[in-house]
Amino acid sequence: xxxxxxxxxxxxxxxxxxxxxSLRRHMMAVEAAMRAYARHFGEDxxxxxxxxxxxxxxxxxxxxxxxxKGVELLRKMGYSPEICEAILGHADVPEHPRTTLMAKALxxxxxxxxxxxxxxxxxxxxxxLGLELSSLKKKFKDKAFAARVDREGIVRGAxxxxxxxxxxxxxxLEAMKADARRLGLAGS
Numbered sequence: 001x002x003x004x005x006x007x008x009x010x011x012x013x014x015x016x017x018x019x020x021x022s023l024r025r026h027m028m029a030v031e032a033a034m035r036a037y038a039r040h041f042g043e044d045x046x047x048x049x050x051x052x053x054x055x056x057x058x059x060x061x062x063x064x065x066x067x068x069k070g071v072e073l074l075r076k077m078g079y080s081p082e083i084c085e086a087i088l089g090h091a092d093v094p095e096h097p098r099t100t101l102m103a104k105a106l107x108x109x110x111x112x113x114x115x116x117x118x119x120x121x122x123x124x125x126x127x128x129l130g131l132e133l134s135s136l137k138k139k140f141k142d143k144a145f146a147a148r149v150d151r152e153g154i155v156r157g158a159x160x161x162x163x164x165x166x167x168x169x170x171x172x173l174e175a176m177k178a179d180a181r182r183l184g185l186a187g188s
Contacts, residue, residue: 005079010050013077014057017070023060027053029117029176029183033109034102036175037161041101048102051083055090055106067091092153098160108157111150112172115139118146120185127187128180133170140169 018024031052038048058070071084086103088096090110098104119139120128139145140154158168180186 005050005077007046007049007053010053014053017057017061018059020060023056025183026114026117027056028179029113030055030106030109032179032183033113033172033175034105036171036178037105037109038102040171041105043101047080047083048105050079051086051102051106052109054079054083055087055110101161104157104160107153108161108163108168109172111153111157112169113176115146115149115151115154116173116176117183117185118149125187126185128173128177128183128185129187131173131177133166133173136169136173137166 014024014027018027031049034048034052035045037043038045054070054074055067058073059066062069067087067090071087074084074087075081082100082102085096086098086100086106089098089103090106092107098107116128116131116136119136120126120131122145123131140151143151155165158165161168163171176183176185
């Protein structure tokens with residue numbers, strides 16, 4: 001059985017490498033969704049959380065080589081091949097196909113959490129708690145809104161995960177609502 005570190009070690013590593021509060025919150029949003037999906041699928045919640053919290057940890061220090069440089073370090077530190085492969089798979093390149101459920105989930109939630117966060121930031125109360133799926137779907141369809149969000153990737157991610165897009169969007173939205181305070185999305 002492969003070794004992987006405990007969540008607190010992963011969180012410390014992420015915090016050491018990631019000065020940006022917004023990127024930290026993105027990784028925590030992905031973590032909230034990954035924990036929820038791990039519970040849903042009966043998988044190892046801590047392993048999925050570790051994968052989420054580390055998926056972009058090297059982005060600010062090594063943007064040209066993300067996620068490869070980060071995964072190289074994780075391998076040296078003893079993180080499991082499954083975690084490393086899932087992180088490589090979120091880069092969406094043919095050399096690293098997503099073959100595990102965890103890798104598919106990471107890819108599926110990554111861009112969607114960004115869209116949800118952007119949708120919260122334009123709300124008058126800055127709170128995710130009142131955000132409804134219908135509003136989120138309108139933002140999703142508006143290509144000018146959060147234009148850098150890969151909408152095709154969100155659709156493909158849901159398909160790879162084997163879930164209906166609306167169901168997936170609602171699921172991730174609810175996972176983030178449950179962790180709203182920690183994510184800084186509980187409102188003003």
